Each structure stands twice: as C-alpha cells, then as structure tokens.
Amino acid sequence: MVYKEVPLPWMPSEKAKIPQLVEQQIKTEKEAAMLHSAKTPRYLHIARNQTNQWGHHRSYRLQVVSFAGDHLPESESVEKSISWARYKVALTKHKDEEQTSSSLYNQNYMWSPFVDFSKYIDDNEMIVNEDLVAWVTTGFLHIPHAEDIPNTVTVGNGGGVILRLHNYFNEDPSINSPDGVYFGPGPESDCEYNKMACLEKDHCSSTLEPFTYHGFEGVTVRRSVDSSFVLCVCLCACVAVTCVTGQLMIAD
Structure with a gap:
C-alpha cells in the first residue's frame, strides 16, 4: 500500500494523497523470506496462472492472525537452532529433504543444529511456477495477571494463520449449499422462502x-x-x- 498524490476533482488547485494498492510478484526464496523485523505486506497470495471470470488470478491468501515475540539476536551462537523464528513468513520450493523447520535433536547441540532452517533459504531458488511450502511463525505474548485465576480466557489470547481462498471462485460458493439459508423481503407467511409456514404443502x-x-x-x-x-x-x-x-x- 502506497500513497499517491492526486488533484481534487472539485478543486484542481489542491492535491490530496490517497492509498493505492500495489501488486508485486516475488520470484526467489530470499524475496519471499520476510524477517521478523521487516514490514509484512497486508495481503500475501499464492496465485496460479489461471484466472476467474472476472480476470483475477485464482489464489490462496495467507492471513497471519498474530506474530511471535521478539526474536533472539542472530549474533547469538545458539540462534541457529531456532533460525525459523527469524521469519514471520517464508516460502520455499518444495523438496523432499526439507520436511521440518527444526528437529528434536537440535537441543542436544544448539551451536551446530541438526536442522538449520536458514539453509533452506540460502540457496535462493526460484519459486515461480513451482510447488511451494509456506513456513509461518505465529504466536502471542501473554503476561499472567489476576484475572487468569482460576482459568485463562481464550478470547484475545490466541494466535494462528488462516488459509483463505481469494478470487478462487467466481462467487461465494456457499450459495450453492443445499442447506443454505436465504434471507429476503416478504411476510413470514410466504411459502416461497419460509417452508415452515406451509407444512401442508411441503412434506x-x-x-x-x-x-x-x-x-x-x-x-x-x-x-x-x-x-x-x-x-x-x-x-x-x-x-x-x-x-x-x-x-x-x-x-x-
């Protein structure tokens, strides 16, 4: 999102800045690795070459609900064992040998971990038209307080990521659901929408x-x-x- 300066239609001598949506294609793994300290784009889409009837690319949107806390400085020697936490989101080319971002054995010798996630990105392979893996780091910081006794409420204390369809269909697919509910104007005694109003006609x-x-x-x-x-x-x-x-x- 950037701000573009445009003249006011009703007063051309004056100008105003309005937000404008900017789309950018990411082509390499390093470009797709978004560090914890970097600004994250508002919309992250994994798109296909196919388009819907409106001309938009069929895609999946990665919507990160919450991010983890501050990461350990990379200057620390043990940081390699948790290098996956450097990134809010990272997309890599799918490889059979890259199954996990960490390993249980990393704790045995953190200075030379069994799995170093940063190496998945160092080779900086192309990700265009490839099978991709999205690595998302999400979490939240909770400082205990008196209202946590005896139970901590879940509202406001959660994190996660949502994988959403974006322009994948031509319209809301739920309208074709057989058990969908349709709201429309009319009296409750109308048999067209309220089947319970005319049970003798609808068996x-x-x-x-x-x-x-x-x-x-x-x-x-x-x-x-x-x-x-x-x-x-x-x-x-x-x-x-x-x-x-x-x-x-x-x-x-």
Missing part, C-alpha cells in the same frame, strides 16, 4: 392415514388385578404414540 415424508385407536373396546374385565394391568398397558401405548408423532412433526 419430506409420505402422507400417513389418520391414526385411530379404540382402546380395549369389547374386552370384559373380570378381576380388579386385571383392570390395573390393562390400565398400565394403555398408558404405555399412549406415551409411545405421542413420542412418535412428535418426532415426525419435527422432521417435517
């Missing part, structure tokens, strides 16, 4: 015949014990029918 299950139950019609009770038994059976049957009927209504 997701087969139409069943009306349920009828005649109880124990024609049954003669001879003893009181049998009568209590019959009453118990009747109550259980009614409860079961009520539950089934309720579930069918919710499904509709």
